[in-house]
Amino acid sequence: MSSCNCIKPENDTINYFQAVIAYDLKKYAVAKVGFEKVTKYKQSVFYNDAEYRLGFVLKYLHQDNESKHQFETVITNNNNPYSEEAIKVLKILDSSK
Numbered sequence: 001m002s003s004c005n006c007i008k009p010e011n012d013t014i015n016y017f018q019a020v021i022a023y024d025l026k027k028y029a030v031a032k033v034g035f036e037k038v039t040k041y042k043q044s045v046f047y048n049d050a051e052y053r054l055g056f057v058l059k060y061l062h063q064d065n066e067s068k069h070q071f072e073t074v075i076t077n078n079n080n081p082y083s084e085e086a087i088k089v090l091k092i093l094d095s096s097k
Helices: 002-007 012-024 028-038 047-060 064-076 083-095
Strands: none
Touching (some): 012 028, 028 047, 047 083
């Protein structure tokens, strides 16, 4: 998988789907790297999804403060269609403390 990524590292499609596959395989550290690469390009068609999914990856990596901050970032991004979902997730995370 990563050999294609070396050819064109800014390729958001490769980075996004590598991250999704890694997430599905519970390889959260790998998923984190991929989603972070995608969120560097606000013009990416996958930007909003990667921004939202990154919050879950951080939570699975036990990076609770970073996870919360990521969901707060999604909420403040007026263009992110996941902002309402991020509000719900934050409520759940806050209630589970």
